[in-house]
Amino acid sequence: MIEKAEIRKCAQANYRDYLTGHGSYAMQALVQIVTGLPAWQKAQRVALTLSQTGELPTQLLIETALLQGKDVFLPRVAPKRQLEFIPINQDTTYERHPYGMLEPVGTPLSEVEQLDFVLVPGLAYSQAGDRVGFGGGYYDRFLIRVPNAATVGVTLPANYYPTPIWPVEVCDYRVQTVRLLKGVQQQDDENS
Ligand SMILES: Nc1nc2c(c(=O)[nH]1)N(C=O)[C@@H](CNc1ccc(C(=O)N[C@@H](CCC(=O)O)C(=O)O)cc1)CN2
Numbered sequence: 001m002i003e004k005a006e007i008r009k010c011a012q013a014n015y016r017d018y019l020t021g022h023g024s025y026a027m028q029a030l031v032q033i034v035t036g037l038p039a040w041q042k043a044q045r046v047a048l049t050l051s052q053t054g055e056l057p058t059q060l061l062i063e064t065a066l067l068q069g070k071d072v073f074l075p076r077v078a079p080k081r082q083l084e085f086i087p088i089n090q091d092t093t094y095e096r097h098p099y100g101m102l103e104p105v106g107t108p109l110s111e112v113e114q115l116d117f118v119l120v121p122g123l124a125y126s127q128a129g130d131r132v133g134f135g136g137g138y139y140d141r142f143l144i145r146v147p148n149a150a151t152v153g154v155t156l157p158a159n160y161y162p163t164p165i166w167p168v169e170v171c172d173y174r175v176q177t178v179r180l181l182k183g184v185q186q187q188d189d190e191n192s
Pocket residue numbers: 049050051052055075076077083099101121122133134135136137138139
């Protein structure tokens with residue numbers, strides 16, 4: 001077993017390495033992977049994230065979702081390590097949280113059960129959907145509130161484990177679907 005903190009460090013280093021030079025590819029690949037999922041195609045209300053440095057870039061996916069006419073929601077952290085989801089559009093304004101991430105300004109969705117699809121930010125995933133996030137437990141607390149939403153994680157091949165090598169806690173929530181950004185390294189290297 002390797003502590004989650006150790007996996008986090010390693011996974012973040014992999015992301016940093018990968019995104020240096022492959023960031024724009026990753027942004028497009030994320031759109032292709034996510035929009036290809038049947039659960040996405042069926043979904044009307046989708047919860048995404050606003051990526052920070054070192055995460056898979058989500059900007060193009062957010063724009064694509066809006067163009068596809070979906071209702072798009074982005075998270076804000078709330079007291080007691082809860083997440084709120086704010087509906088966004090082209091006119092939404094954002095403010096910086098003291099922890100560093102940008103968050104949308106607006107009135108949160110009052111009934112999160114209405115979400116159809118949640119893209120879950122994660123550093124590392126196992127094949128079964130076990131997840132290592134940034135360590136706040138925010139999504140573990142949130143995902144139990146949306147049992148009917150499709151939950152999807154996307155990660156790098158380097159951050160994907162057939163079985164979790166970290167201690168999985170009872171409160172850790174699995175995502176239903178894990179997809180990898182794969183086959184992109186060689187293809188991208190030719191152009192960089
Ligand atoms: N882009 C993106 N947005 C996201 C997440 C994410 O993983 N990615 N989150 C995914 O959950 C939530 C925010 N999660 C966070 C997790 C840790 C810290 C953080 O910096 N914590 C401090 C310690 C704070 C404390 O313990 O009181 C730290 O690590 O220094 C901030 C936000 C919601 N928004």
